[in-house]
Amino acid sequence: MTATPGRPLLNRRLTEFGSTIFAEMSALAVRTGAINLGQGFPDTDGPEPVREAAVRALRDGRGNQYPPGPGVPELRAAVTEHQRRFYGLAFDPDTEVLVTAGATEAIAASMLALLEPGDEVIAFEPFYDSYAASIAMAGATRVPLTLRAPDFRPDLDALRDAITPRTRLLLLNSPHNPTGMVLTRDELTAIAALAVEHDLLVVTDEVYEHLVFDGEHVPLISLPGMRDRTVSISSSGKTFSFTGWKVGWVTACPALVTAVRTAKQYLTYVSAGPFQYAVAEALRLPDAYFADFREDLRAKRDLLSGGLADAGFEVFRPQGTYFVTTDITALGEKDGVPFCLGLPERCGVVAVPTSVFYDTPDAGRSHVRFAFCKKPEVLREAAERLRGLRG
Ligand SMILES: Cc1ncc(COP(=O)(O)O)c(C=O)c1O
Numbered sequence: 001m002t003a004t005p006g007r008p009l010l011n012r013r014l015t016e017f018g019s020t021i022f023a024e025m026s027a028l029a030v031r032t033g034a035i036n037l038g039q040g041f042p043d044t045d046g047p048e049p050v051r052e053a054a055v056r057a058l059r060d061g062r063g064n065q066y067p068p069g070p071g072v073p074e075l076r077a078a079v080t081e082h083q084r085r086f087y088g089l090a091f092d093p094d095t096e097v098l099v100t101a102g103a104t105e106a107i108a109a110s111m112l113a114l115l116e117p118g119d120e121v122i123a124f125e126p127f128y129d130s131y132a133a134s135i136a137m138a139g140a141t142r143v144p145l146t147l148r149a150p151d152f153r154p155d156l157d158a159l160r161d162a163i164t165p166r167t168r169l170l171l172l173n174s175p176h177n178p179t180g181m182v183l184t185r186d187e188l189t190a191i192a193a194l195a196v197e198h199d200l201l202v203v204t205d206e207v208y209e210h211l212v213f214d215g216e217h218v219p220l221i222s223l224p225g226m227r228d229r230t231v232s233i234s235s236s237g238k239t240f241s242f243t244g245w246k247v248g249w250v251t252a253c254p255a256l257v258t259a260v261r262t263a264k265q266y267l268t269y270v271s272a273g274p275f276q277y278a279v280a281e282a283l284r285l286p287d288a289y290f291a292d293f294r295e296d297l298r299a300k301r302d303l304l305s306g307g308l309a310d311a312g313f314e315v316f317r318p319q320g321t322y323f324v325t326t327d328i329t330a331l332g333e334k335d336g337v338p339f340c341l342g343l344p345e346r347c348g349v350v351a352v353p354t355s356v357f358y359d360t361p362d363a364g365r366s367h368v369r370f371a372f373c374k375k376p377e378v379l380r381e382a383a384e385r386l387r388g389l390r391g
Helices: 021-033 047-062 072-088 100-114 130-135 158-164 185-197 256-265 275-284 287-310 336-347 375-391
Strands: 097-100 120-125 140-144 167-171 202-203 230-235 246-252 314-316 324-326 368-370
Touching: 047 275, 072 097, 072 140, 072 246, 072 275, 097 100, 097 256, 100 130, 100 167, 100 202, 100 230, 100 246, 100 256, 100 336, 120 130, 120 336, 130 140, 130 167, 130 314, 140 158, 158 185, 185 202, 230 256, 246 256, 287 314, 287 324, 287 375
Parallel strands: 120 140, 120 167, 167 202, 202 230
Antiparallel strands: 097 246, 230 246, 314 324, 324 368
């Protein structure tokens, strides 16, 4: 059915976007009863005191009505304390913090606020899937900078070459989903120098900031020249294992926060009232929480990576995130899409083909991503099932 005969219902900015691969693969997992290592959500909830804090907020009537547009003051203060504690960065909670409906809304609002149609946005591919759609909704053009196996380091000469007079913004993600690459201080310093030289804005997606196993997380906004041109984005979903709460935040200079808030206020206006109070408490958990969480995920990374190697996959060891990317060529396979579509039937495991996150899919044609944010016994069982692929 079309309102105007011949005209598609979906506008042309969105025609290339169907349902997300995560929805598709998670539905496949439910249908087949397979172990879902596709979508990046933990199979255990986060800390009990944080969950209790949400219950208390609900019961006490905090956040049950529209919270303030920029976010509740308790959470904005907690975000600034977190930035100071982990990175020595000072932000004004009233003018330099914006609470969003997850990092996803922060990314979308940033694109809608900061881009004009025709602007170019350079981003690493494989892209986290909302990037391409957010850039498209803003009417801008994405310019991929391909990260290549085995180490997925960015080619900084290629980045320099990709910058044109139309480049408005770099959209960076470190630790990087799906490759697990973590930008080094030297790489970030070189990227910052390019941003200053070409007067570019930078939006940084740092949702895996507390999941760095090798190296360190350096917020780009902390580097010289970046304080007033960077929109730094993070979220509670991954760090506290409550991905369904969708509480994210932006930290940036007042002018950038004002711009992003202008778009954000007409997307959701506000969200997750009681959860905002709970996340404020979560951000104030002692250092030991963050260290234990990282070590737990490191052990899971090692467990699943070992199992995948035993099963015959080539494993690209991730430096951070929830995910490990593999190559299936050694298993006699060429293309991750049919491989992943058949995997639940063949051995009862769901994974994601990363070629769907590229504009140049050949760069990741034989790559498959597995999430390791699952219980050790689930990872062991998945590895055992995958061993069956050796035949
Ligand atoms: C790189 C990246 N950014 C953003 C998100 C989404 O974050 P949120 O759930 O806070 O919207 C994800 C979730 O998988 C992600 O991997």
